[in-house]
Amino acid sequence: MSSSDEPNVIIVGGGPGGLLAAIMLADVGVKSTIFERSSEPDEWSTKSYTIVTGERGQASLKRGGCLESAEEAGMPRKCIYFFDGSSGERKCIPKKIAGIGFSRPLLVDFLEKHASANPNILVKRGAGVSKVTRDAEQGLQAHFEDDTIVSGSHVIGADGKWSKVRQSFPSLYKQGEVVTCPSYGVHMVALNFPEGWPADGTYVIRPKDEECMFYIIASPVPTGELSISMVCYDETATKYPWLAPPDDMVPEKYGSGGWGDEYSCLPSTENSDLVLANQLAELFEKEMPAFLAAVGRDSLNTARINRRVSWLRMTGIEGKDVTYSTEDGRVALIGDSAHAVTPSMGEGCNTAMESAVKLADSILLKMKEREIERCTSEVLSAAFCEYGLSRPKDTQPIQEKSAAASYSKKK
Numbered sequence: 575m576s577s578s579d580e581p582n583v584i585i586v587g588g589g590p591g592g593l594l595a596a597i598m599l600a601d602v603g604v605k606s607t608i609f610e611r612s613s614e615p616d617e618w619s620t621k622s623y624t625i626v627t628g629e630r631g632q633a634s635l636k637r638g639g640c641l642e643s644a645e646e647a648g649m650p651r652k653c654i655y656f657f658d659g660s661s662g663e664r665k666c667i668p669k670k671i672a673g674i675g676f677s678r679p680l681l682v683d684f685l686e687k688h689a690s691a692n693p694n695i696l697v698k699r700g701a702g703v704s705k706v707t708r709d710a711e712q713g714l715q716a717h718f719e720d721d722t723i724v725s726g727s728h729v730i731g732a733d734g735k736w737s738k739v740r741q742s743f744p745s746l747y748k749q750g751e752v753v754t755c756p757s758y759g760v761h762m763v764a765l766n767f768p769e770g771w772p773a774d775g776t777y778v779i780r781p782k783d784e785e786c787m788f789y790i791i792a793s794p795v796p797t798g799e800l801s802i803s804m805v806c807y808d809e810t811a812t813k814y815p816w817l818a819p820p821d822d823m824v825p826e827k828y829g830s831g832g833w834g835d836e837y838s839c840l841p842s843t844e845n846s847d848l849v850l851a852n853q854l855a856e857l858f859e860k861e862m863p864a865f866l867a868a869v870g871r872d873s874l875n876t877a878r879i880n881r882r883v884s885w886l887r888m889t890g891i892e893g894k895d896v897t898y899s900t901e902d903g904r905v906a907l908i909g910d911s912a913h914a915v916t917p918s919m920g921e922g923c924n925t926a927m928e929s930a931v932k933l934a935d936s937i938l939l940k941m942k943e944r945e946i947e948r949c950t951s952e953v954l955s956a957a958f959c960e961y962g963l964s965r966p967k968d969t970q971p972i973q974e975k976s977a978a979a980s981y982s983k984k985k
Contacts, residue, residue: 579950584609584716584726586703586739590625591909591926592732593685593697597638598934600694602941604949607724608689609716611733613700624793624801625681626651626673626776631924634931640688647684648674649796653775659790659862660782666775675776677795681923703733706742706905714904727951728958729905730933732926735886737911743900746907748891754884755916755980758819760804760854761880764792764873767800771868781861787813787982790865800869805918807982808882816853820881851875885977886914888966896970898929899962903955906962908933913969918979921972929965936961 581604585592588610596606627635627644635641651673656665676684689695702719706729709715716724731739740746767773771794779790787810792802811818851874858866858874888896898912899905909926936957941949949957 579952580727581605581949581951581954582725582727583607583730583954584706584714584724584728585730585732586706586716586737587732587734587909587911588612588682588686588697588699589732589734589909589926590681590685590923591930592730593682593689594634594638594640594927595730595732595908595930595933596689596695596697597640597685597692598930599937600692601638602934602937602949603694604937604954605694606730607696607698607726609701609703609718609724610697610699611702611719624776624795625676625678625923626793626920627676627681627927628673628920628924629671630921630928632671632674634924634927637931637934638688640685643688644674644684647680647796648676649794650774651675651776651793653772655772655775655777657777657779657865658782659779659858659865662864662868666772669775675793675795677797677799677801680796703738706731706739708904727904728954731905731907731911732909733911735884735910735914737907739905740907740911743905745891745900746898746905749888749896751887751889752884752914753887753977754822754882755977756808756882757916757918757980757982758806758882759880759917760806760817761876761878762802762804762869762873763876764800764802764869765798766870767794767798768868779862779865783861785813786810786857786861790862792869800873802869802873803917809982814853814857816850817879819879822882848875850877850879883916883918883980884914885916885973886910886912887973888912888970895963896966897959897962898965899958901959903958903962906933906958913966913973915973915976916980917976919972919976921976925969925972929969932965932968933957933961936964 583606585606585608588608596608599606635644654667690697703716704719705717707715714726714729731737773794777792788806790804792800795801854874890896898907908929915922940953940957
């Protein structure tokens with residue numbers, strides 16, 4: 575191949591989807607560079623909720639040659655435990671397929687080490703992309719926040735719901751609409767795992783009064799902590815006004831603070847932090863005393879009320895089918911950039927990693943059709959187009975089902 579035929583792929587976003595995409599591209603001989611806005615992996619700490627890789631996620635990790643080491647790094651999720659928040663009674667329901675639990679920082683760090691060990695992958699942190707443009711020869715240029723520019727033959731947008739890559743191309747941007755649901759979460763972290771609780775499952779904790787309009791999902795993470803998410807609805811805020819979520823942002827401000835827009839809603843003052851903890855303690859003492867005794871009063875001091883959950887609805891424009899790629903096949907979207915979901919089913923990361931695999935499958939199919947052993951830029955463009963048109967048929971039903979589960983049962 576001449577140098578002009580050899581693809582040079584820019585991947586914007588170093589989350590699980592972007593990292594696995596680079597690993598999958600390397601497997602078919604395509605070089606890539608990952609650009610991640612965060613300068614250090616531990617900057618993901620405010621997004622330290624638990625990710626459980628289920629059937630989709632594990633199959634994707636296996637395709638990337640990462641499953642065995644993932645099993646060693648993560649924690650098994652063999653069961654779902656239903657915990658009575660009032661009495662402390664616990665019921666175990668075994669899962670048909672055991673999951674693997676990670677904190678998000680751990681999963682990112684684990685995949686980044688795999689990617690960095692591959693000579694066909696370069697990972698660059700502290701590099702935030704502000705937009706992507708086409709150059710005079712129909713190549714692509716990634717423009718960075720520090721005003722530097724990097725050229726490439728193709729771009730994969732793996733930079734989240736507020737994707738700068740998606741926003742750079744009208745054919746992609748005009749398809750997307752961020753839809754807000756009437757539910758939200760309050761996130762907390764218990765520094766120590768409750769004594770006597772098995773660590774091989776996810777816990778669903780309910781209050782004794784169903785009219786409270788909330789429940790809790792708690793998951794152990796390999797660091798020894800317990801990630802706690804209090805799932806609330808707009809009806810919850812009506813009943814308990816002090817639990818009201820922050821005001822939703824106007825569209826012009828989407829993404830102005832990165833992923834922290836949703837997951838790191840800090841209290842307005844230091845005092846309000848203490849007030850929220852005291853109010854939660856009073857509520858849990860009344861409705862979930864066994865749960866409060868298990869996790870401890872100090873865990874409430876970490877509470878953060880997040881914004882309402884949202885997802886990305888993609889619809890075809892001008893009578894065309896939805897696609898996750900530009901018409902020329904130079905740009906493709908994966909993960910939240912293409913199919914952000916609400917967290918109600920826990921399938922966001924699994925679906926993102928599966929998209930990375932599906933993208934690689936499209937490349938392999940095009941190479942087989944043309945009977946070539948090395949991927950050219952032309953073949954990569956054709957594969958991106960194939961992936962872009964076929965993938966929405968798999969992801970959109972998952973998005974819609976997850977969004978439906980983000981409404982209270984009373985809706």
